[in-house]
Each structure stands twice: as structure tokens, then as C-alpha cells.
Amino acid sequence: MTPAYGATSLGGVTHFRVRSPQASALWLCLFDGADERRIPMDRQGDDWFAELAGQHAGAAYGYRADGEWAPEHGLWFDPAKLLVDPYAVELDRRFVQDPALTQFGVDTAHLVPRAIVPMASEPVRKEAPKFQRGGLIYEINVRGFTMLHPDVPKGIRGTVAALAHPAVLAHLKKLHVSAIELMPITAWIDERHLGPLGLSNAWGYNPVAMMALDPGLCPGGVAELRKTAAALHDAGIGVILDLVFNHTGESDIHGGVISLRGLDNAGYAHAPDGSLINDTGCGNTLDFANPAVRELTVASLHHFVRNCGVDGFRFDLAPIMARGPGFSADAPIFAEIAADPLLADRVMIAEPWDIGPGGYQLGNFPADWLEWNDKYRDDVRRFWRGDGTIGDVVTRIAGSSDIFPEQCRSVNFLAAHDGFTLADSVAYLYKHNEANGEANRDGHGENFSWNCGVEGPSDDPEVLACRDADLRALLSTLFASTGTIMLTAGDEFGRSQRGNNNAYAQDNEIGWVDWKGRDLALESFTADLAKARAEQLAFFTSFPQEGEWVKSNGEPMGNGDWQEVGVLKYRLNSANLSLSISREGPTKHARWRPA
Structure with a gap:
């Protein structure tokens, strides 16, 4: 039996297997503190093997590879570089940037994390995903979500373990959350420009090891994620991981030699x-036409389902997974996931765009995948800003059948980690990213936002009343919409990032959720919406079969009414619900409730 990639124990022997087709020599490096022991590995085809008698769970290891150093030809072999196992599942420390990572002949063993030989454990009992289509996905930045939470013990704030705290679970249940979606918790490295600015990556979308949990976010490793997922499942809440398979933090030609490179x-x-092709804007792009890349991806998904009990995945810049080189809905990775017994029933969510040629692919993913729907966000924001059409917004509310004609696969959202928070979208006309150190050049320029007459914070009662009414109209529209909905943590109670619409580098109070300063009235309003939706959840899982849009006088909408009407209602006969929308003057509102 050929051992799997990575470090595995079989029959009283610990096996190490790594792929390196063009290396001339490869060593397994075992560490005892600062002491390193190098063991030459044997080659079989494209793979290299080493064996150690006995069980070595908890041992720290890495690799060194020799061969030609010719970066201009894609050859980066340097035995001075300690390399992280691409199949590592736990690391002993976080990644750090250092010029030594890029310099030929400079040893990096003191810098680079060592992989940890995993403990043997029984797989998590496989059950149907807790997540229900039509339900509420709650997007969480693991560190920022609990760093300021007064009820979470300081020792676990900012970690995966904090998500299992009773106070956090109570909040999630109050909102009737169907599944939490965790922004990346795999190990990442800061972008090179952040250190000189005194900043660090707070979001994690720059991974190096695809299945190794970040030691800062998940210091208890696989056991911590597994235990937290179990606690969430006991509360009826699913766990979705946001994963990055489109690039790695080794970056462009000026980046470091740390693992795959x-x-x-x-x-x-x-x-x-x-x-290097750069369809990600991050310096490199993983090649999904390469079977080895797909094998690593599927193995990562297997690990998180089998060993951690995860219910599903959201894929960052997902068109790249289907490039070879152009996007195809028939790409091999989709077929491989669909045919895999362990993965076929998991929740799969695409961010359906990247920056490469033909990179916008909303509506083009497999029929059983969900997709983030940015047209929903933009059309609903524009409508409540005052310059969007009623025709566009009702199409989005009814499930975006113009994009998903066969079945409702839309993930409707008004704000996400990338962009303004929901509260900032009604308080700022312009982005304010000065704290990012890029002279406010970064982040989206068009946010379809408004400020009710005052830019930023205000104590004017009229301005505050305007913003509160707009937030309630936006939230009511979201919770009344057909399809799955998503709320970013803190938007239910007015979280602000001070106008920063690209807070990826703000691991501080700009990016952390302010629990003490939350708007409790807005939070209660959102919880009521969530309760009403949860009680009628089955209605939102498919396009409406019965119901009609009617004018305020009860007459059906005519073809000529869609652009001019000021007040309308959506009467959903089958669900006994009604949505009333008005965009005129002081009566501006969206109200959704049982009829």
C-alpha cells in the first residue's frame, strides 16, 4: 500500500511522502528544538519517500530539496531553504516575512514553520450537513469576532475555540444562523509590503499550506477545530470554511521559497x-490543469470533512479552479468533487469571479453549487440609495432567476468582509482607507453607498434616523429574499470600520467587532426578521410559485408600473407573508412580516 502524501503512520512505521519531480535530491529534516537531523529520501517516479520505525506523532519536520536554481526557468531548488510539507495539517509557529526567504544560499530553518506529524485519530462520524439552503450564513473573521467580546475569556479570544463559548452560541442561535462561514483559518503569510507599514494581514487570504491550521487562530490544531465544530453542530449550526486554492503566499518572482515553489x-x-500568470492579483495562480494541484485540493477538503467535521466550503476566486487555461463549467475539479463519496453532499459555494480573462462567471458554476451574488448586493443598495429600479430589485428579491434560471442558487448579501460594512454603506459616500498606508488607493472605488447628508459619524438626530431607517429597509429586504442569505458578523447591530472598505490589514479596533458599542435595538430588529424567516424557511429555498406584486391600492402591477411606482407590496399567498416597500420621502421603508 502506497502511503498518502504527508506524514502518516502505517503498521508501526511513520511514512513521509512528498512530490518533487525535478529535484535531484531531497531530505527529510527532523527537529528537536534547534537541532536538525537530515535523512536522505528515496525517489520513486515524481515522489520521494522516507520511513521511520515507530510512532512519531508530535515530531517536527520539514524538507530540503536540491536541484537547479534558475528562477527565470521556474526552478527554485536551494537546499538552504527549509520547505513546509504541502500536505501538513499542523505547524509549530506562524509564517513570517524575511528577506532570507528570497535569497539563494541563506538558511531559513530559524524562520520557517515546522510541520507536526499528526496524531492518529478516528474520523468524525459523517452526517448530513447542518446547513439548510435558504438559511442564514453568518460570515466570521475568527480573530476580529471575539477580540473585544466581554463574555469570552481573554485566553481564548480571537481563536476558533471562542466560537464554542456559550455567549457566542447564544448570539448565533438568537439570529437563527444556519451555518457560520469562517474566513481563512489555514496558515498564511503577510504580504511583503505590510511589515514596513507596521501592519499585518488580518483576513488570511494569503495561504502557504492549504490544510495546515494557523497556529495563532487555532492553537489547539485539528482537535480545537473538531471540538468547536461539534459544539456548533450540537447547537444546530453548520460550519463552512472559506478556503483559498487560487494562489499561495509565495507570491510573484520576488517572493520567498517556502513550500510548493x-x-x-x-x-x-x-x-x-x-x-507567472497572475489571475489573482496576488503574484501567482495555482494551475488546476495540473492533476497534482487538484489532488492537493481534494485531499484538503477530505481532511477538513473527515478529521474536523466540516459541513462545506466557500472558495475564494473560484473561477481559477476551473481554468486550464480558460474557465469551463466542465472542469475536472468539479467532476472530481461531485464523484467523491465524502464530498458530494457537502455545501459548495463559489465566489464566482477573479481578475483573469473572462473571470466574471456568476451563474456558471455547477448546478449543485451556491454562488455569491454581487448583483444582488449592488441592485439592492442602488434601489435604497434612490437610483436603482424597482424591476431590478424585485428580480433580486425573487431569487435572481435571470442569473440562475433552473434553480435558486443565489447567496444574497448586502455586505461582506471585502467592502463597506452594512452600517458604513449608509454613512459614507467615499472610502476612507488611509490607515492602510496606500494613500487611499486600495479598495473598491464604487460602493453604491450614501451618507444621509453627513460623511461619517454624526450626532444629528435626523441623520441618525435616516441611517437607521435605511439599515432596517436593507435588512428587511435581505431577510425577505428568495435564496440563501448571508450576513457578515456585526452587521446585525451596526458594526463600523470607520469607512475603511478594505480592512484586510487592520488587525485592530478598526477591524474588530465592537460588542460594547452595538446597537441593541437594531440587533433585536434583525433577530425578529431572522425568526420570521426561520419559521417559513421552506419558502425561500426555491423560486416563488405563488404570489404577486401589487400596488399600494391592492391592484396587480402592470408592465408600465415597474419604474415609477413609489409603494408596492409583495403578497406571497403560499407562505402567508407580505413585503411592503416604499422609497418615497418620510415613508421610506421595507417591512416584511407574516401577512
Whole structure:
């Protein structure tokens, strides 16, 4: 039996297997503190093997590879570089940027995390995902969500374990959350420009090891994630991981040699002239036409389902997974996931865009995938800003059948981690990213936002009343919409990032959820909406079969009414619900309730 990639124990022997087709020599490096022991590995085809008698769970290890150093030809072999196992599941420390990572012949063993040989454990009992389509997905930045939570013990704030605290579970249940979606918790490295600015990556969308949990967010490793997922499941809440398979933190040609680059650089997509393709904006793009990349991806998903009990996944810049080189809905990775017994019933969610050619693919993913619907966000925001059409907004409320004609696969959202918070979208016309150190050049320029007459914080009662009414109208629209809905943590009670619409580098009070300063009245309003939706959840899982849009006088909407009407109602006969929308003057509102 051929051992799996990574470190595994079989029959009283610990096996190490790593792929490196172009290396001339490869060593397994075992660490006891600062002491390193190098063991030459044996080659079989594209793979290298080493064996150690006995069980070595908890041992720290890495690899070194020798071969040609010719970055201009995609060859980055340097035995001075300690390399992280691409199949590592736990690391002993976080990644740090350092010039030594890029310099040939400079040893990096003191910098680079060591992988940990995993403990043997029984797989999590596989059950149907807790998540229900039509339900509420609650997007969480694990660190920022609990750093300021007064009821969570300081020792676990900012970690995966904090999500299992009774106070957190109570809040999630109050909102009738169907599943939490965790922003990346796999190990990442800061972008090179952040250190000199005194900043650090707070979001995690720059991974190096695809299935290794970040030691800062999940210091208890696999056991911590597994225990937290079990507690959430006991509360009836699913767990979805936001994963990044589109690039790695080894970045562009000026980036470091840390893992895949020093073992199998062919995992990155290259143009015919050998230059790195950058369809991500992050310096490199993983090549999903390469079977080894797909194998690593599927193995990562397996690990999180089998060993951690995860219910599903959201894929960042997901069109890249279907490039070879152009996007195809028939891409091999989709077929491989669909045919896999462990993965076929998991929740799969695409962020359906990247920055490459033909990178906007909303509506084009497999029929059983959900997709983030940015057209929902933009059309609903524009409507309540005052310049969007009623025709567009009712299409979005009814499930976006113009995008998903066969079945409702829309993940409707008004705000996400990337962009203004919901409260900031009604308080700022312009982005205010000065704290990011890029002269406010970063972040989206068009946010379809407004400020009720005052930019930023205000104590004017009229301005505050305007913003409160707008937030309630936006939230009512979201919770009345057909399809799955998503709320970013803190938006239910008016969380602000002070106008920063790209807070990826703000691991501080700009990016942390302010629990003490939350708007309790808005939170209660949102909880009431969530309760009403949960009681009628089955209605929101498919396009409406019965119901009609009617004018305020009860007459059916005519073809000529869609652009001019000021007040309308959606009467849903089958669900006994009604939505009333008005965008005129002091009566501006959206109200959704049982009829």
C-alpha cells in the first residue's frame, strides 16, 4: 500500500511522502528544538519517500530539496531553504516575512514553520450537513469576532475555540444562523509590503499550506477545530470554511521559497514565456490543469470533512479552479468533487469571479453549487440609495432567476468582509482607507453607498434616523429574499470600520467587532426578521410559485408600473407573508412580516 502524501503512520512505521519531480535530491529534516537531523529520501517516479520505525506523532519536520536554481526557468531548488510539507495539517509557529526567504544560499530553518506529524485519530462520524439552503450564513473573521467580546475569556479570544463559548452560541442561535462561514483559518503569510507599514494581514487570504491550521487562530490544531465544530453542530449550526486554492503566499518572482515553489513549481500556472500568470492579483495562480494541484485540493477538503467535521466550503476566486487555461463549467475539479463519496453532499459555494480573462462567471458554476451574488448586493443598495429600479430589485428579491434560471442558487448579501460594512454603506459616500498606508488607493472605488447628508459619524438626530431607517429597509429586504442569505458578523447591530472598505490589514479596533458599542435595538430588529424567516424557511429555498406584486391600492402591477411606482407590496399567498416597500420621502421603508 502506497502511503498518502504527508506524514502518516502505517503498521508501526511513520511514512513521509512528498512530490518533487525535478529535484535531484531531497531530505527529510527532523527537529528537536534547534537541532536538525537530515535523512536522505528515496525517489520513486515524481515522489520521494522516507520511513521511520515507530510512532512519531508530535515530531517536527520539514524538507530540503536540491536541484537547479534558475528562477527565470521556474526552478527554485536551494537546499538552504527549509520547505513546509504541502500536505501538513499542523505547524509549530506562524509564517513570517524575511528577506532570507528570497535569497539563494541563506538558511531559513530559524524562520520557517515546522510541520507536526499528526496524531492518529478516528474520523468524525459523517452526517448530513447542518446547513439548510435558504438559511442564514453568518460570515466570521475568527480573530476580529471575539477580540473585544466581554463574555469570552481573554485566553481564548480571537481563536476558533471562542466560537464554542456559550455567549457566542447564544448570539448565533438568537439570529437563527444556519451555518457560520469562517474566513481563512489555514496558515498564511503577510504580504511583503505590510511589515514596513507596521501592519499585518488580518483576513488570511494569503495561504502557504492549504490544510495546515494557523497556529495563532487555532492553537489547539485539528482537535480545537473538531471540538468547536461539534459544539456548533450540537447547537444546530453548520460550519463552512472559506478556503483559498487560487494562489499561495509565495507570491510573484520576488517572493520567498517556502513550500510548493521549492518542491514543485509546476503547480503554479505559467505563460508560454515562463512568466507567472497572475489571475489573482496576488503574484501567482495555482494551475488546476495540473492533476497534482487538484489532488492537493481534494485531499484538503477530505481532511477538513473527515478529521474536523466540516459541513462545506466557500472558495475564494473560484473561477481559477476551473481554468486550464480558460474557465469551463466542465472542469475536472468539479467532476472530481461531485464523484467523491465524502464530498458530494457537502455545501459548495463559489465566489464566482477573479481578475483573469473572462473571470466574471456568476451563474456558471455547477448546478449543485451556491454562488455569491454581487448583483444582488449592488441592485439592492442602488434601489435604497434612490437610483436603482424597482424591476431590478424585485428580480433580486425573487431569487435572481435571470442569473440562475433552473434553480435558486443565489447567496444574497448586502455586505461582506471585502467592502463597506452594512452600517458604513449608509454613512459614507467615499472610502476612507488611509490607515492602510496606500494613500487611499486600495479598495473598491464604487460602493453604491450614501451618507444621509453627513460623511461619517454624526450626532444629528435626523441623520441618525435616516441611517437607521435605511439599515432596517436593507435588512428587511435581505431577510425577505428568495435564496440563501448571508450576513457578515456585526452587521446585525451596526458594526463600523470607520469607512475603511478594505480592512484586510487592520488587525485592530478598526477591524474588530465592537460588542460594547452595538446597537441593541437594531440587533433585536434583525433577530425578529431572522425568526420570521426561520419559521417559513421552506419558502425561500426555491423560486416563488405563488404570489404577486401589487400596488399600494391592492391592484396587480402592470408592465408600465415597474419604474415609477413609489409603494408596492409583495403578497406571497403560499407562505402567508407580505413585503411592503416604499422609497418615497418620510415613508421610506421595507417591512416584511407574516401577512
